[in-house]
Amino acid sequence: MAAAAVRIPQPKALQLPLSFVGGPQIFIHEGARQALERRLEAAHGGVVQLAVTDNRRRMVTRTRDRGRLRVRLHMMFLDAPERVVDALVRYIVREDPDASSVVGEFIDKNLHRIRGVRPVSRVRTRGRVHDLEAIFTDVNERYFRGAASDALITWGRRTSPRQGRARRSIKLGSYSAREKLIRVHPCLDREWVPRYFVAYIVYHELLHHLIPAIVVGGRTLLHTTEFQEREQHFAYYQRALDWEQKHIHRLLRTR
DSSP, X not given: OOHXXXXXXXXXXXXXXXXXXXXXXXXXXXXXXXXXXXXXXXXXXXXXXXXXXXXXXXXXXXXXXXXXXXXXXXXXXXXXXXXXXHHHHHHHHHOOHHHHHHHHHHHHHTGGGXXXXXXXXXXXXXXXXXXXXXXXXXXXXXXXXXXXXXXXXXXXXXXXXXXXXXXXXXXXXXXXXXXXXXXXXGGGOSTTSOHHXXXXXXXXXXXXXXXOOEEETTEEESSOHHHXXXXXXXXXXXXXXHHHHHHHHHHHHOO
């Protein structure tokens, strides 16, 4: 995708942070969404699924799945001028570079409509074996219909066991609510670690992103009943647990 259309915004005037229970609720003009979806279908010549977001990282994304075009757009495009909408359609359907420039210019002029970008650690998604960005995208679309697109993911720092000793415990994944960032332990970036297990770790941490913790009797519960029930919806849930139990000692020794 052309850089102009997916540039990460750094708005000068940041909006005040807002707190939401269960994530922000986005209210959009459904008629405008449907009209744009039909326009995309006419240009594409096939089925288009258009979702409108309040994303802060990617303003335009599209994927193709057996002839079906899946598109995610920031809500700013719903009331864009005709010239911009025409360029947007050409960019999405035909990857027109001139259209990409028009779309990028429109994004630059509307940075104030994008929620403020939170400070975040350096992100590194490409591993030697596993690509976290690809796994994240697949899990997010497959299980959450793209609802977690505002989260980030990275490989964590590499740490080694003490010389001559294996670790007693290891945190394979973690989630920072402040940064909205998932960190995956780099010990999983190995040929002998199956992709479905890394995907399970990503799925687990995305549940933390989407399901808020609750306080009961002064205690903060991260793994609520809802969390535990939804965790079992992962296609390879039991297989992942079995694999971890079988290989945990090997993971503990991995540098």
